Amino acid sequence: xxxxxxxxxxxxGVGGQGTLLASNILAEVGLAAGYDVKKSEVHGMAQRxxxxxxxxxxxxxxxxxxxxxxGEADILLSFEKMEALRFSEFLRRGGTAVVNDQAIVPVTxxxxxxxxxxxEHLQRVFGALDATVVMVPGEKLALEAGTVKAANVVLLxxxxxxxxxxxxxxxxxxxxxxxxxxxxxxxxAFASGRAAVQLK
Amino acid sequence: MKRVLSGxxxxxxxxxxxxxxxxxxxxxxxxxxxxxxxSRFPHVYCEWSTNEKVAVDVAVGAAYAGRRAIACMxxxxxxxxxxxxxxxxxxxxxxxxxxxxxxxxxMHSSQNEQDNRxxxxxxxxxxxxxxxxxxxxxxxxxxxxxxEKFDTPVLLRTTTRTNHSxxxxxxxxxxxxxxxxxxxxxxxxxxxxxxxxxxxxxxxxEQRLRDIAAWAEKAPVNRIEWRNRNVGVVxxxxxxxxxxxxxxxxxxxxxxxxxxxxxxLIRTFAAGVKRLIxxxxxxPVLEEHIRLLGISCEGKSIFPLCGEFDPTVVRRAASGxxxxxxxxxxxAAALGLPELPARPPVLCAGCPHRGVFQLxxxxxxxxxxxxxCYTLGLLPPLSAIHTCGCMGAGIGVAHGAAKAGIGExxxxxxxxxxxxxxxxxxxxxxxxxxxxxxxxxxxxxxxAMTGHQQNPGTGLTLQHESAEVIELEPLVRALGIxxxxxxxxxxxxxxxxxxxxxxxxxxxxxxxxxxxCALLPEIRKRWVPLEVVEEKCTGCAICFRIxxxxxxxxxxxxxxxxxxLALIDGDLCTGCEVxxxxxxxxxxxxxxxxxxxxxxxxxxCSTPTSEGN
Numbered sequence: 001x002x003x004x005x006x007x008x009x010x011x012x013g014v015g016g017q018g019t020l021l022a023s024n025i026l027a028e029v030g031l032a033a034g035y036d037v038k039k040s041e042v043h044g045m046a047q048r049x050x051x052x053x054x055x056x057x058x059x060x061x062x063x064x065x066x067x068x069x070x071g072e073a074d075i076l077l078s079f080e081k082m083e084a085l086r087f088s089e090f091l092r093r094g095g096t097a098v099v100n101d102q103a104i105v106p107v108t109x110x111x112x113x114x115x116x117x118x119x120e121h122l123q124r125v126f127g128a129l130d131a132t133v134v135m136v137p138g139e140k141l142a143l144e145a146g147t148v149k150a151a152n153v154v155l156l157x158x159x160x161x162x163x164x165x166x167x168x169x170x171x172x173x174x175x176x177x178x179x180x181x182x183x184x185x186x187x188x189a190f191a192s193g194r195a196a197v198q199l200k
Numbered sequence: 201m202k203r204v205l206s207g208x209x210x211x212x213x214x215x216x217x218x219x220x221x222x223x224x225x226x227x228x229x230x231x232x233x234x235x236x237x238x239s240r241f242p243h244v245y246c247e248w249s250t251n252e253k254v255a256v257d258v259a260v261g262a263a264y265a266g267r268r269a270i271a272c273m274x275x276x277x278x279x280x281x282x283x284x285x286x287x288x289x290x291x292x293x294x295x296x297x298x299x300x301x302x303x304x305x306x307m308h309s310s311q312n313e314q315d316n317r318x319x320x321x322x323x324x325x326x327x328x329x330x331x332x333x334x335x336x337x338x339x340x341x342x343x344x345x346x347x348e349k350f351d352t353p354v355l356l357r358t359t360t361r362t363n364h365s366x367x368x369x370x371x372x373x374x375x376x377x378x379x380x381x382x383x384x385x386x387x388x389x390x391x392x393x394x395x396x397x398x399x400x401x402x403x404x405x406e407q408r409l410r411d412i413a414a415w416a417e418k419a420p421v422n423r424i425e426w427r428n429r430n431v432g433v434v435x436x437x438x439x440x441x442x443x444x445x446x447x448x449x450x451x452x453x454x455x456x457x458x459x460x461x462x463x464x465l466i467r468t469f470a471a472g473v474k475r476l477i478x479x480x481x482x483x484p485v486l487e488e489h490i491r492l493l494g495i496s497c498e499g500k501s502i503f504p505l506c507g508e509f510d511p512t513v514v515r516r517a518a519s520g521x522x523x524x525x526x527x528x529x530x531x532a533a534a535l536g537l538p539e540l541p542a543r544p545p546v547l548c549a550g551c552p553h554r555g556v557f558q559l560x561x562x563x564x565x566x567x568x569x570x571x572x573c574y575t576l577g578l579l580p581p582l583s584a585i586h587t588c589g590c591m592g593a594g595i596g597v598a599h600g601a602a603k604a605g606i607g608e609x610x611x612x613x614x615x616x617x618x619x620x621x622x623x624x625x626x627x628x629x630x631x632x633x634x635x636x637x638x639x640x641x642x643x644x645x646x647x648a649m650t651g652h653q654q655n656p657g658t659g660l661t662l663q664h665e666s667a668e669v670i671e672l673e674p675l676v677r678a679l680g681i682x683x684x685x686x687x688x689x690x691x692x693x694x695x696x697x698x699x700x701x702x703x704x705x706x707x708x709x710x711x712x713x714x715x716x717c718a719l720l721p722e723i724r725k726r727w728v729p730l731e732v733v734e735e736k737c738t739g740c741a742i743c744f745r746i747x748x749x750x751x752x753x754x755x756x757x758x759x760x761x762x763x764x765l766a767l768i769d770g771d772l773c774t775g776c777e778v779x780x781x782x783x784x785x786x787x788x789x790x791x792x793x794x795x796x797x798x799x800x801x802x803x804x805c806s807t808p809t810s811e812g813n
Contacts, residue, residue, distance in 0.1 A: 128535045
């Protein structure tokens with residue numbers, strides 16, 4: 001992706017997982033790196049444990065639509081396994097899905113009216129898009145860093161590995177967004193996410 | 201300096217830079233963050249008003265007093281404020297008066313879709329519509345200037361996508377606009393809308409609209425971007441971004457002012473292109489106007505009338521109409537997606553409304569709902585809400601059904617903030633006209649759905665000053681309602697006892713179910729996740745039927761029943777104990793029992809509590 005002029009990201013998960021903070025940081029990183037940026041998200045009722053998605057776009061010249069169209073995302077960053085499937089149509093052919101290896105079972109499943117899909121679907125669906133799937137043990141790495149709440153920073157670390165920006169740019173934007181007393185913890189979380197991605 | 205701001209943050213910034221003195225709003229998605237952001241700036245008085253009509257009146261009063269003022273609301277809020285918005289159009293003001301309407305195409309968080317550019321036409325008020333955060337800021341400032349130049353309120357119409365998208369914004373300094381008056385104006389011909397005065401104001405208002413239309417011809421907010429002239433697109437707001445994205449070679453007439461429209465500019469543009477397209481979300485407002493000019497154009501024959509646009513929607517429609525799109529639309533990918541379980545929003549674990557809906561579900565009574573988190577009580581397995589129209593509607597609907605002689609006792613549920621908003625006059629009506637409905641006020645001590653805003657029951661203002669708490673019980677009694685009972689919303693038996701007692705009367709009754717929202721920061725510190733005792737659980741599934749996201753099905757199966765046991769998610773459970781009270785086998789430990797069990801365990805095995813989350 002090193003010669004690419006524009007990047008589109010779709011970040012998805014379950015309300016309360018910290019997708020908003022991650023998309024804020026992603027937009028600020030783009031701006032700091034000299035791109036025009038736009039970010040879009042949904043607030044309100046969906047935040048009560050529902051599916052949430054936010055869109056981030058960078059362009060070396062100009063971003064018009066704040067929303068990413070179907071089949072246009074370079075990177076789908078999913079904070080939850082099933083949500084990666086739900087929003088898979090946003091990923092472009094040959095794009096990358098960065099997926100947190102965590103299942104959050106919705107009430108429709110726990111009440112017995114639906115079944116949570118197996119992992120084989122991830123490989124099959126993204127395989128049909130010739131996409132690369134990067135599974136990240138976000139919860140585990142965040143816990144190792146000090147708190148499960150840092151999973152969003154772990155995932156940003158993983159995404160950072162896929163983009164042609166110096167690590168310092170990420171770190172400067174992150175440092176402005178997280179409370180001072182958690183700086184070291186987040187540094188560890190970010191680094192562990194970054195290290196979790198093996199580039200081909 | 202450039203910063204990435206949401207549209208709402210940019211409107212707040214614009215109002216501040218424009219020297220606004222007074223800002224009033226009622227929270228409502230997607231508008232809420234405007235006042236939250238503005239309240240952090242110095243030298244601005246900001247308040248959560250009790251409803252949108254009051255907010256507009258507050259802004260009007262400030263503008264009559266010669267200070268720049270703004271009122272912000274979601275689209276349906278302007279329905280509530282419509283009465284005030286109309287008279288304000290007739291009177292004008294002494295200083296800039298801006299009303300923000302945040303429309304919600306696709307109804308991300310709303311009960312109906314509506315296009316409030318119609319309100320601008322209806323009230324003869326100029327309407328600006330920004331297409332990104334920079335314009336949100338610039339147009340807010342322009343709106344104040346326009347308001348003062350033409351002595352009119354100005355409607356700033358946004359949509360969810362501009363409110364909740366973030367784009368870079370160049371920041372400016374505050375223009376400390378001096379108050380226009382020392383004293384309140386005594387000008388009855390302008391400000392006292394008795395018929396004799398109002399009749400004289402109407403022609404003034406109509407002339408004002410013509411003057412603004414003439415000004416709009418040269419206003420910098422409207423501009424033609426000439427590119428290829430085979431196709432010309434007239435567009436406004438967020439739709440402009442999709443026009444540029446999907447039809448990059450087309451000429452564009454971008455209207456920053458959508459009422460009144462610049463007729464000459466439209467004629468010039470139309471004459472300069474071969475095919476004239478109107479790209480606008482929701483209603484064909486611009487399209488109708490252009491047709492009235494006798495110019496033929498295409499709009500809703502190509503693009504959808506309902507819902508929100510995005511690049512995919514616009515590209516598919518434009519491509520189907522033979523317009524020069526940037527790339528062919530992506531065919532619906534044959535990905536072989538399995539059927540995915542829905543993940544609807546749910547009442548949170550520990551939600552104090554759950555116990556009430558559990559009771560109402562069991563009683564199988566008809567329940568008229570209202571607008572707030574508790575609307576989610578409609579979802580299975582509780583399925584305990586049967587109507588939901590708009591803010592404050594539930595009580596009146598229950599009363600009407602009762603007066604119609606329906607053979608069931610009606611129950612209305614309403615949240616604390618919604619009750620102060622428009623529930624109060626409806627309950628006064630119940631008392632006055634004497635129906636036997638039971639009104640349950642779900643008092644979680646905050647405006648929860650929109651993200652924990654203060655209200656008249658919380659004892660704090662928007663700017664965190666202490667306030668009188670308007671106590672619900674004396675208020676309700678003062679209406680003449682004699683049967684009023686308050687219960688802890690987590691007390692399952694207490695709720696049922698109160699319900700029975702109140703339903704025994706054939707008169708108006710009010711049950712206040714009180715308990716703070718479990719997500720409030722100070723309440724989170726007190727969470728104690730409960731635990732299931734596997735030996736006692738029989739898999740009877742009673743606890744599954746309260747729709748709590750913290751109660752999961754275990755992989756363990758009960759040997760006798762063959763059904764899965766219950767399992768509590770320690771990260772989600774707050775320890776409200778509603779499930780523990782309902783469990784017939786005492787298989788769920790209470791908070792005290794959990795603490796006791798932990799004391800007897802070695803430290804390494806103790807479950808971490810949510811302390812510090």
